[in-house]
Amino acid sequence: MPTRLFLVRHGATELTAEDRFSGATDVPLSEEGRKQVENLASRLADEPLDAIYASPMGRTVETARILARPHGAEVRVEIESALREIDYGHWEGKTRAEVEAQYGDEYDNWQEDPLTIAPRDGESGVQVLARALPVVRRIVEQHDQGSVLVVCHKGTNRLLISSLLGFDARGYRDRLDQSPAALNILDFVSPVRARLRLFNDVSHYEGVPDRTFSQRLSRWWSPRS
Template sequence: MPTRIYLVRHGATELTAEDRFAGATDVSLSEEGRGQVSALAERLRCDTLDAVYASPMGRTLETARIIAQPHAVEPLTEPDLREIDYGHWEGKTRDEVETGYPDEYEAWQEDPLTIAPAGGESGIQVLARALPVMRRIVQQHERRSVLVVSHKGTNRLLVSSLLGFDARGYRDRLDQSPAALTILDFASVTRARLRVFNDVSHYGGVPPRVLQRRLSRWWSRPGP
């Protein structure tokens, strides 16, 4: 039996629909987000969860508690699973950042893995703190099933690294919808297999089209 990680992004917040950079900003789940997470909790009710870990942000802890409640497991917080800190972009919409910091934004768009907004973090810095946590969880719960609740950017960086993908394209090539379920099986700490990715079937369909921009210009560009 492999070690199974249920990797979940927190449910929607009020800022999710506003296309804002809110990595280090602590915000609660919206009513829509609680509904999404409750649906996922029901989906996982009959699965075995031996442990639950979460970023310490309000939106991730609430997500973890809702899912963990039927399993009578108390979530453990891991500060290094928190979201990317966007520095002086925090709380601003993508349009505001693109207009107010055009050169910085353009550089970041081209290489978010190594470029960071002023006062913020690069993708490499996030991986440097989050990947050791994931490896430790896998080691400590060998042949068990564990829920890990984190954030959109952090989850995509983790998946890229664990599967050996080029993480420079994590923002444009991988998505993480609110309350999405990703399942990874580990034969060892360094050997992961992706079983499920960004599955939101538990809340009855894909996110509304209005959210497709998701802070990534790549998918917003008009076609040829």
Template sequence: TSPLARTVETARILASPHGLEPIPEAYLKEIDYGRWEGLRRSEVERDFKAEYAIWQEDPFTIAPKGGESGLNTLNRILPGVRRIVETHRHRSVLVVSHKGANRLLISSLLGFDMRSYRDRLDQSPAALNILDFMSEVRPRLRLFNDVSHYEGIPARVLGQRLSKWWSPQEHVPPVPAAAARS
């Protein structure tokens, strides 16, 4: 698990029924957003407008001031995940990490265009992804962004997406007047 408190807590909840204790690994931490850490997206957009606009165009190679780019994050994560795969060959392993880190990792492993990892892969909080590794470098995506365990949780509690591109409020087609009256 990432050593951040929220992921350690999640990992403990999931490992407890199996009598296991999570192993914190620094390489599984979320992207370091530097001086943006702890701020809401709206605050970053307001307070760092020009920097955010540049980063939004290419978050893979551009980093917020004091933070890391997607490329730097991936360079931190990939060797550790490879060690996990090598060490636990033919076994199931639960890795608890973060939205951005997960999308970067999966994009890289599946050979996607890394510059668009934020807009092409949606990752909900506490979602389940399953990768089967045929070898250390050949995974097969078996399940992605499964949130079936959210059943019964109101949408307003789940929050909005981080990427403006996919924010439901911005891309919901208008309801035809006749449908709105029925």
């Protein structure tokens, strides 16, 4: 039997709504975010979970604790620092429009290759994978043939999924999305062999996504003029 990993993004925050860079900025869930996560908790209430892991940020810890409630005291939340979100350095707290206006050249370079290029004082995708991927592999090893839940972040989740499935992670921002409180399911036959069974599912609080262009992805997704 494969090991099942429920990989979740935290619920929405006030900064999510404002579309600000907030990887290393610690913010709580918004009321909307809590409702999203409570709906997901109801959805996963009957899943037999062996453990729950979370990034140390307030929004992920709160998400994990809400998801843990239906499973009783025997399933507690374990904190893993390496699962935290990308640190956006001196872009933290700024909107994308502000970053483009103030640091245009730097932002353009990052847009071309966010896997290897980082904002000043921030992290590249490679650096995030270097710390987060070994933790996921260890979790899978520790819970062989079990089921675990990991609460993480938008960028970190996309990088992990790209790497685990053997995709070119340079395109993680262009080709993969992660909505607030999204559910992903991966089954592992070994710590390095994963199959994606469910991706970015938010049916616990939202219907089928519309087909509008997303301004929260890269310029690759901008409407053609």
